[in-house]
Amino acid sequence: MESISSKKAFRSARAETLNTALQAPLENRYLGRPVGAGLLDYEIYLRTSELRSLQSSPSDLVVPDEMLFQVTHQSQELWLKLAAFESVTLVEAIDTDDLWAACETLKRQVLVMRNLEHELGVISTLSPEAFLVIRKFLGNGSGLQSPGYFELLLGAESCNEALHQLLERRAAKLRDVYESPSRYRDLHHICELFLDWDAGFQLWLTAHFSLVRRTLGIDRTVKALDGFPTVALGPRTTKPLFPALWEIRVEMSRVWTREGGPTPGARPRSPSEGRAPSHPSVVASPLVACDEDSASGVRTGFRNRK
Ligand code: HEM
Incomplete structure (x- = not known):
């Protein structure tokens, strides 16, 4: 280098x-x-x-912030390594039906993800100017070469297999578990901890997306050193580790019906149809729905009626 x-x-x-x-x-x-x-x-x-000795000595740093860059990446690699290592413990616990132990490890995985996410807050103080200097010395290095990341993905894949085999051993479909959580209390709890792990993982990727946006910029014309356009990182932030656990929500909502009302999104046949039953004490709201991109910038989808 x-x-x-x-x-x-x-x-x-x-x-x-x-x-x-x-x-x-x-x-x-x-x-x-x-x-x-x-x-x-x-x-x-x-x-x-x-x-x-694994960080450049102060006199060799290309900019002072290179220390922050190296320490953060090395630290993230270690936490990812830990998450992958814990996956082995988790797979073993699930395969041997030791669900208490599985819960403990899952809780740890969730905290590791949170840690990974929060740590990126520190490197978010890196200015684009300093990053562009460091970037000259990275060869063709890219996040897709991170060993910890690929170990984590492999570990999660194996945990996912173990979870689905556990469900099979109990002759329970995911749909059963989610429709009758009190009947499958332990399985439901384990599934929700897996979901927490996945949500934490995606929050880490979202924090990373925000970091890339601040330092490099997100655009189809801005490419990683391996040619990967930064704009492609956006959809990857919601790519789940355990897709079935997210899909089950969609499945349940898809078949959901409401007594006495239209399907969500269906055009009401008459102006009164689909409105919540009115209560004498409820006064018409001064808020009206508006486009998210409107000049008001209010993300709730509502703004005050002028
Ligand atoms: C200023 C800091 C950073 C910048 C500018 C940056 C930039 C990027 C870019 C442009 C990509 C797109 C893919 C590619 O590189 O080929 C990427 C992916 C990635 N980066 Fe970073 N990154 C930074 C910090 C980090 C850190 C601290 C980690 C922690 C290990 C990390 C892990 C990853 C991973 C795992 C991917 C692949 C993500 C995926 O598959 O969706 N990056 N990064």
């Missing part, structure tokens, strides 16, 4: 002193020993010397 090694010139003597101090082991006066030399049990167990 090309590097423009330039020693940063500090405008503050204190900043320069601090920067120099951070490059060497620090004396820990409680322990009476230096930390950062890689000799303490904590450092040996966690291999902190190796870990902390």
Whole structure:
């Protein structure tokens, strides 16, 4: 990788002193020993010397924000690795009908997803200008080369298989579970935790989409280094890990009917048809439906009648 090694010139003597101090082991006066030399049990167990050498040294950073870029990506890889690892535990728990253990792991997966999402908030402070400098040094690197991401997808696929086999073992269709949650309480709970995991995963992808929008821009003319147009990232944010769990909602709503009213979206045959029964105390609302893209910018689909 090309590097423009330039020693940063500090405008503050204190900043320069601090920067120099951070490059060497620090004396820990409680322990009476230096930390950062890689000799303490904590450092040996966690291999902190190796870990902390995985980022460019301050003098090699192409812009100061490259540290944020590297730390965030490396940290995300570790959390994705953990999520994939936990999938093995989850598959085993489901396959052996240990549903309490499965719930515990699923809860952890949900929190890992939340963590991945929140972490992207930090890198969202990266300016497009700084990113475009870093970008020159990324070769043809792209998110589609992330090992953690592909491990996570593989892990989720295997968990999905295990879940569907569990349903088969119980002779329960997903539709049964969702139509009679109290009859299939444990299965319903597991399915909902899977859904939480998936929702968390999609929120992470949405945060990533927003990050790409802020740094690179989303447009069909803006391409990733491998030629992938950034505009194609949008629809991928809602691509689920466990499609059947989302589809079941659609299936249930599709066949839903209402006593004494039209099907949602059907054109009323008479002006009174389809209105909620009026109550004497209900006064006509001053709100009217409007187009989402209207100048009012109100996303609820309503605006005040002028
Ligand atoms: C400034 C920061 C970032 C930018 C500008 C960026 C940009 C992009 C772009 C343009 C893509 C489109 C596909 C491609 O690259 O070929 C992509 C995909 C991807 N990126 Fe990033 N990314 C950033 C940070 C991250 C981080 C921190 C991660 C965490 C591992 C990540 C993971 C991914 C993944 C997994 C994909 C594939 C998504 C999918 O299949 O839908 N990216 N990224």
